[in-house]
Amino acid sequence: MTQSALAQLDDSLRATRQSFDSIPVVDVAPLLDGSDKMKVAKEIRWALANAGFMYVQNHGVAAEKLDNAFTQTKAFFDLPLEEKMKLHVSKSGTALRGYIEMFGENTDPTKTKDLKECFDLGPETPGDTTPFFGANQWPADLPEFRAAIYGYHEDMKQLSGSLLRGIALSLDLDERFFEPKMQNPISIQRLLHYPPQTGKIDESVMGIGAHTDYGNLTILAQDDVGGLQVMNRDGDWVQGPPIPGMFVINIGDLVQRLTNDVYLANLHRVVNTSGRERYSIPFFIDADYDADFAPLPSCVTPENPAKYEAVTCGKHKFGRFLESFPHLAAR
Ligand SMILES: O=C(O)CCC(=O)C(=O)O
Ligand SMILES: [Fe+2]
Numbered sequence: 001m002t003q004s005a006l007a008q009l010d011d012s013l014r015a016t017r018q019s020f021d022s023i024p025v026v027d028v029a030p031l032l033d034g035s036d037k038m039k040v041a042k043e044i045r046w047a048l049a050n051a052g053f054m055y056v057q058n059h060g061v062a063a064e065k066l067d068n069a070f071t072q073t074k075a076f077f078d079l080p081l082e083e084k085m086k087l088h089v090s091k092s093g094t095a096l097r098g099y100i101e102m103f104g105e106n107t108d109p110t111k112t113k114d115l116k117e118c119f120d121l122g123p124e125t126p127g128d129t130t131p132f133f134g135a136n137q138w139p140a141d142l143p144e145f146r147a148a149i150y151g152y153h154e155d156m157k158q159l160s161g162s163l164l165r166g167i168a169l170s171l172d173l174d175e176r177f178f179e180p181k182m183q184n185p186i187s188i189q190r191l192l193h194y195p196p197q198t199g200k201i202d203e204s205v206m207g208i209g210a211h212t213d214y215g216n217l218t219i220l221a222q223d224d225v226g227g228l229q230v231m232n233r234d235g236d237w238v239q240g241p242p243i244p245g246m247f248v249i250n251i252g253d254l255v256q257r258l259t260n261d262v263y264l265a266n267l268h269r270v271v272n273t274s275g276r277e278r279y280s281i282p283f284f285i286d287a288d289y290d291a292d293f294a295p296l297p298s299c300v301t302p303e304n305p306a307k308y309e310a311v312t313c314g315k316h317k318f319g320r321f322l323e324s325f326p327h328l329a330a331r
């Protein structure tokens with residue numbers, strides 16, 4: 001399905017939600033320390049059913065690690081284009097790791113060209129030819145880059161495991177529900193740079209066009225610039241400004257399918273009109289390539305009959321990449 005068709009589908013889906021004018025904040029400390037998991041699960045349920053997004057507070061990731069990751073992110077994008085192009089994503093085959101230049105990936109390709117450049121990495125599994133696995137491409141002249149960014153990726157994997165336990169509880173499932181599906185999960189650690197835009201801005205070019213994320217869960221760290229926008233029930237774009245010390249979390253298509261639309265993989269985009277360079281660091285966690293996602297029996301009722309066929313994580317995700325990467329579509 002194209003993004004525009006998805007967006008239309010989302011209009012009717014969103015209409016059934018409660019409205020919001022800011023992304024809800026969830027303090028996850030009682031989930032992480034085990035003192036009141038169900039309190040957090042209840043807050044997660046409201047946030048993911050109505051916004052598909054939440055800020056998480058008290059997530060336990062050290063500020064210093066985040067600062068280092070941002071320092072290395074800026075250093076990477078400051079490299080000459082020629083150096084970055086040596087690591088181009090097309091050189092990694094279906095591992096899909098490396099550098100993506102401005103307009104090299106468009107998330108709403110029928111409407112919007114994305115004014116962003118990216119760098120993607122994932123679990124270091126050389127020789128594995130499964131899509132989304134394999135070797136990373138590392139910049140040669142940034143000595144601290146690899147440890148800072150790969151270390152951050154490891155922290156994100158751990159935090160995502162805790163958050164997915166909270167999400168499982170919020171659906172009245174065993175807290176370990178996701179684990180059998182995530183023995184060797186696809187994950188993408190992305191670095192992003194958005195130059196500022198001036199003048200009249202329309203949908204033809206923006207930081208990142210309207211899209212839903214493809215997998216299970218996204219953990220986004222933003223710098224202090226802002227520009228993330230999330231659609232609410234009324235079709236208005238709600239700002240998701242950076243809040244110091246908090247991540248923005250959202251669910252992707254797979255959790256929407258799993259919950260038979262009880263939880264919403266919501267549309268979002270980035271428009272950077274701040275006059276400053278914006279950097280962000282999203283982490284995407286999915287599931288094993290072959291893990292099946294079909295509506296949970298508990299989310300199927302006579303009023304909400306099953307809307308989705310089972311799909312495997314890897315096929316779904318690769319299909320979405322084919323839509324947005326011109327270099328893959330040409331293969
Ligand atoms: O940079 C951001 O704030 C959001 C990025 C995003 O939505 C994505 O990479 O999927
Ligand atoms: Fe996204």
